[in-house]
Each structure stands twice: as structure tokens, then as C-alpha cells.
Amino acid sequence: AADGVTVATPSGAVGLEAEIVVVAGLQDGAWPDLRPRGSLLHADALVEVLSGLAGTPIDERRRVLDDELRMFALALSRARRQVVVTALESEDESPSPFLDLLPPLPRIEAPEGASPLDLRGMVGVLRRQLTAPEAGPEERDAAASGLAGLAAAAVPGADPAEWLGLGGPSTTEPLFTPDEDVPLSPSHLESLETSTLDWFIDDISADPPGLAAGVGTLLHWAMQEAARPDLDAVWQVVLERWGELSFEAPWLERRERAAARRLAAGLAEYLADARRAGRVRLAAEQRFTLRVGRATMNGSVDRLEKTADGRVVIVDLKTGRPVTSAEAIAAHPQLSAYQAAYRDGRFDEVLTPFGPHRLGGASLLFVRDGIGGKLYRDEAQDAIDEVGLRAFRSRVENAARLLTATALPGPRTIDDRHAASAVERLFRRIAEVTHG
Numbered sequence: 001a002a003d004g005v006t007v008a009t010p011s012g013a014v015g016l017e018a019e020i021v022v023v024a025g026l027q028d029g030a031w032p033d034l035r036p037r038g039s040l041l042h043a044d045a046l047v048e049v050l051s052g053l054a055g056t057p058i059d060e061r062r063r064v065l066d067d068e069l070r071m072f073a074l075a076l077s078r079a080r081r082q083v084v085v086t087a088l089e090s091e092d093e094s095p096s097p098f099l100d101l102l103p104p105l106p107r108i109e110a111p112e113g114a115s116p117l118d119l120r121g122m123v124g125v126l127r128r129q130l131t132a133p134e135a136g137p138e139e140r141d142a143a144a145s146g147l148a149g150l151a152a153a154a155v156p157g158a159d160p161a162e163w164l165g166l167g168g169p170s171t172t173e174p175l176f177t178p179d180e181d182v183p184l185s186p187s188h189l190e191s192l193e194t195s196t197l198d199w200f201i202d203d204i205s206a207d208p209p210g211l212a213a214g215v216g217t218l219l220h221w222a223m224q225e226a227a228r229p230d231l232d233a234v235w236q237v238v239l240e241r242w243g244e245l246s247f248e249a250p251w252l253e254r255r256e257r258a259a260a261r262r263l264a265a266g267l268a269e270y271l272a273d274a275r276r277a278g279r280v281r282l283a284a285e286q287r288f289t290l291r292v293g294r295a296t297m298n299g300s301v302d303r304l305e306k307t308a309d310g311r312v313v314i315v316d317l318k319t320g321r322p323v324t325s326a327e328a329i330a331a332h333p334q335l336s337a338y339q340a341a342y343r344d345g346r347f348d349e350v351l352t353p354f355g356p357h358r359l360g361g362a363s364l365l366f367v368r369d370g371i372g373g374k375l376y377r378d379e380a381q382d383a384i385d386e387v388g389l390r391a392f393r394s395r396v397e398n399a400a401r402l403l404t405a406t407a408l409p410g411p412r413t414i415d416d417r418h419a420a421s422a423v424e425r426l427f428r429r430i431a432e433v434t435h436g
Contacts, residue, residue: 010071013078021079023072026087028094032068034061072098123150123157174406176294182400184295186337192399197410214245215260216319219267219367220302223317224284229271234264263319266367266375273374278308282354288346290337292393295400301338302365304347311360311383312351314338322366322377329379335362336392339384359383 006016025031076083085102087095116122129135130143150158160166176182184192191199209217222237238260247253283304290297303315316334323329339362341347351357363380371377384392402408 010075013075017078017080019080020082020084021075022084022086023075024084024086026085026096026098028096031072031096031098032065034064034068069098119150119155120157123147123155126150127157127163172406174404176404178404180294181291181296182294182403184297184396184399184403186297186299186334189333189337189395189399192402193395195410196402196405196408200408211245211247211256212319215256215263218242218245218260219263219319220285220317222264223267223271223303226268226271229268229275231265231268234268234271235261238264262375263367266370267317267365269374270365270367270376270378274305279305279313280354282306282312283347283350286347286350288341290341290344290346292340292396293400294404295396297337297341297396299334299337299341301341301347304351306354306357307360310355310357312342312347312357313360314342314362315365316362317365317367319368320366322369323364323379329364329381332364332381333392333395335364335381336384336388336395338362339381340389340392343384343389 006013006018008016076085085099087099089095116125126143126146130140130147132139135143147158147160151160156162188199188203191202218238218241221241222234225237226234242257242260245256247256281303283301285300285302286304287298287300290299301314302317305313305315307313314335316338323332329335339359342359361381361383363378365376365378367376369377
């Protein structure tokens with residue numbers, strides 16, 4: 001068609017001509033691509049035999065380079081009037097040596113803070129400039145003018161009619177009415193205190209459990225069901241449910257299996273050390289409900305252990321990166337919630353048959369990276385006292401008050417990738433609900 005653009009490989013352009021030919025992305029490693037070629041039936045080897053060249057040294061890379069050069073000449077020769085050749089030079093990219101065969105080309109240096117080289121990025125920059133609190137009147141006028149021009153050209157996202165969030169909130173009612181209980185997870189308390197807006201986005205648009213979560217579930221199951229505190233017994237329990245996990249490729253399965261076995265080794269070593277120290281498992285995966293003011297905290301402790309001197313220690317298994325800061329462990333909301341549940345008598349029913357007991361604190365058991373020659377590390381939180389209990393209850397009550405507000409505060413601008421990913425998930429969720 002007269003108004004069309006043909007996109008083709010060099011071999012696909014054989015026999016074609018055009019007024020203008022653009023050879024884009026002439027980068028080293030892409031063109032020429034000097035990787036040796038092959039074919040299913042090795043026709044090139046047959047040619048060598050018939051030509052009497054079998055067994056003689058042949059420079060495969062040179063032969064490939066000759067083919068690449070012929071394709072380059074073919075692409076250039078398709079133009080009747082003009083050829084446009086582009087390449088990028090940066091820290092990660094280098095132009096193709098084929099550029100040296102052409103007349104000198106003009107170089108365009110990208111100035112610092114240059115605009116994006118695509119329309120989507122330009123729309124984003126102008127919209128941010130238009131709404132930035134620190135932008136002056138001239139900057140905003142320039143951004144509005146640029147967006148108007150892009151909108152007139154029907155560039156997606158430039159027209160304010162397409163922007164999300166301009167229609168006003170659908171409701172200003174609080175998340176929970178004054179007579180409703182506020183459900184609160186111990187694991188979400190810290191994120192609530194950091195940013196209620198980020199918590200809300202993550203909560204309603206959470207990603208489905210990934211592979212790491214699946215492996216973690218198997219390790220928790222193994223800690224509960226292993227018949228003996230040794231690697232063979234722990235690993236056998238993991239393998240019994242390994243088929244529940246799905247992998248995109250066999251090599252991923254092999255990699256994750258090796259990583260899971262290392263985690264199982266750390267768990268087995270901890271279980272063996274706990275038995276030698278005289279620790280006894282009292283309960284596993286013990287669920288509880290703790291009420292603090294309007295907040296209702298529902299959770300589950302991985303393991304309740306009784307030490308040789310009669311103390312009860314709450315153990316929470318973690319398969320991720322360790323938390324090593326003493327301050328973070330002392331204020332860890334999950335451990336504090338578990339200890340508060342103990343102080344509130346939430347575990348009395350399962351603990352009473354084992355005789356007298358007293359709280360001995362709680363700990364995070366990390367089996368990914370060990371310490372002190374061990375394959376695991378046990379980061380302990382001291383037994384919570386009355387002062388600590390009041391401080392924790394105050395944290396929970398403050399979090400419940402945050403959730404009963406009519407607006408959830410958060411940062412105006414989003415600069416880190418995690419927050420941006422959360423917003424993207426939120427928009428996807430909104431679209432699913434709207435179209436579902």
C-alpha cells in the first residue's frame with residue numbers, strides 16, 4: 001500500500017524497493033551476529049564433502065561475517081532515495097563495526113535530563129511535571145501545552161479524559177464502621193505503621209503466592225511432621241509434597257530442589273540441637289485469636305517449645321533473608337503478637353496438659369543463612385513484660401484507628417519499584433472487578 005510501512009528482515013526484502021529504508025538498531029553483537037550457524041541436516045557439511053573441502057580448516061566466524069555483510073549490503077540497496085541507519089552508544093551498548101563502512105554519520109548527544117525517546121515516556125514526564133507540587137506556573141503551562149499537542153495527535157494517556165483518579169472518590173465512608181471489629185494480621189502491623197496507603201494497595205491487590213511461598217509451606221509442614229530430627233526425615237516429608245509445586249522449566253525445578261534441600265538441612269540441624277538441649281515440642285501450627293480494643297488479631301504460631309527449665313518459647317520459622325538488627329527483633333510485631341497471645345491465655349488449652357510453665361520469649365528461626373558454624377540462626381526476642389505488653393497493645397490500637405479513618409495517607413510521589421508495582425497491581429485489580 002502507498003501509505004504503508006514494510007517491516008522485514010534483509011532476506012525478506014529481496015526483490016523489494018522503497019523510497020526510504022531504515023536500518024535500525026545496528027548494534028555490535030546483533031549485526032553482525034557472529035555465532036556459527038547450523039541446520040538440522042547439516043547441508044553445509046554436505047557442500048564441503050562435495051567440494052573436496054572436508055577435513056580442511058575453515059573459519060566459521062569468517063563465513064558467518066561474510067553472510068552478515070551481504071545481508072547488510074542487501075538491506076541498504078533497497079532504497080531509491082534515502083537510507084537511515086541508527087545505532088546507540090552507551091555504557092551497555094556499542095555500535096556495529098559495519099558503521100565504519102558508511103560515510104560519517106552525525107552523532108546526537110543525549111543531554112543530562114533529556115526527555116524520553118518514546119511517546120509513552122514523554123506523556124508520563126509531562127503529566128508528572130504538570131502535577132508536581134514544586135513545579136512553577138511556566139513549567140506547568142509548558143507541560144499542559146505539550147500534553148495538548150500529544151492529545152491532539154491521539155497519543156494514549158495524554159488526554160486528561162483518560163486519566164485515572166480525576167472523577168473523585170467513589171465513597172468517603174471509612175473502611176470499618178464504629179460498631180465493626182477491625183481485623184488485623186500480625187504480619188501486616190509494621191507495613192500499616194509505615195504507610196496505610198501501601199498496606200491497603202498490597203492487601204487488596206496482593207500477588208498470588210509464588211514459588212518461594214510454596215517452598216516455605218513445605219518446610220513448615222516438614223517441621224511439623226518430620227519423624228526424626230535429621231536431614232533424611234525432614235527431606236522425605238518435603239519430597240512427599242514436592243509434586244504440589246509447578247515449575248516453568250526442568251532446570252528451575254532442579255535449582256529450587258537444591259535450594260530447598262539446603263533449607264531442610266538448616267531446619268534438621270535446629271531440630272537436632274533443640275532435642276539435645278532438652279526442648280520439647282508442645283504444639284505446632286497453633287492458631288489463636290487476640291482482641292485488643294477494636295482490633296481482632298488472627299494468627300498461627302509455627303511451634304511452641306518447652307525448655308528443660310519449664311519455659312515456653314514460641315518459634316517462628318522463616319525461609320527468607322534473616323533479620324539481624326537487635327532493634328528490629330526487639331520490636332518485631334509478629335513475635336510481640338505471639339507473646340501477647342500467650343499472656344492473654346490463648347494457648348492455655350494446649351499447654352495445661354504439660355504442667356506448669358512460664359513465658360520464655362519468642363524467636364525467629366532462619367534456615368536460609370546460618371551463623372557461628374551452624375546452618376541456621378535463631379534470633380530471640382526477650383519475654384515480654386508489662387511495659388512491653390502495654391506498648392504493643394498501644395501499637396495495635398493505633399493501627400486500628402488508622403484503619404477506621406476515611407482517608408489513608410501515603411506518599412504523594414512513588415519513587416521505588418515496590419510501590420510502583422503495588423499500584424500497577426491495584427489498577428489491574430480494579431480492571432478485573434470492573435469488567436468482571
